[in-house]
Amino acid sequence: MSDDEDYLEKSPAAARMGKAAEYLVAASSILATGGELNVSTSLVDDEGVDLVFHRRGSSATLAVQVKARMSTGTQVRQGRLMAFVRSQTFQPRADLDVLFVAVDVERGAIMTAWLIPSTAFGEMVAEPNSKGRYRFSASMKPESRDRWTPFRLTAAELPRRILARLDELERAGASGR
Template identity: 60%
Template structure:
């Protein structure tokens, strides 16, 4: 008998689809999103934009508004060190989701190379830790990557242009 998907797995997959749909709509169809058939490399979404040849692989780490951390205005997620391979065309997207509205509260789009340089690694647990504040005046190492929901699609388009070599600004 097949095992039933967990509610957490369903919620995570729904968050990925919410991100994909939101970005396609907010870009007025200029972004396209695909999902890999197999998730053995930690890649959840593949973004491509009209007018670019680049493809940006994105690993999504979603947390729901019902979690204790989000209720206390903090976001924490872990990235396994065994499968994590930083590279220019891979970003990590940490996204806080309002489950009552089915909407993105806040997001952090972090290029994997930058994440590897700044994340705290737990040697004993084999994972990197991402910890950020949701507070308006919060100050943490990830503040420069924090995005309001309406900033996510334009930032993804900018990342695709960077990968395509159309801009020289590579700080985010």
């Protein structure tokens, strides 16, 4: 069975688990920053945006597409996170990041994350496959040095990196005025 076919064999609970992972990212980011971060969600996910982060007292926003994989999955158990991003909804822009996250379902916690600006992701991925999907595959092993390593984060680092991305966007907005 190919990686694509394996990916498509989702359990009926996959959408529920994916939504829970999005809320886990949102809640843990708010808590870890003492409420400095706020998060909005989309009612309809037709543009590939799951969460929108903003800092209290700032106008900059960071849209994030979340791709979560659970610790019960074969790939994650083997120390690898693999996911696909649909080319139909992926439109790189300065204020959009893609967040790949491995979730420990037993603890209800983020294991490893990769927060990648969409412009960098668009430059680094190969052409979409025959189903129109960009493939992301990264090692979760701390000693690995694959091309995604510069974007790899621990659960504790993720909220700080989101704040740093918002600072970057705020500075870019200020310089563009």
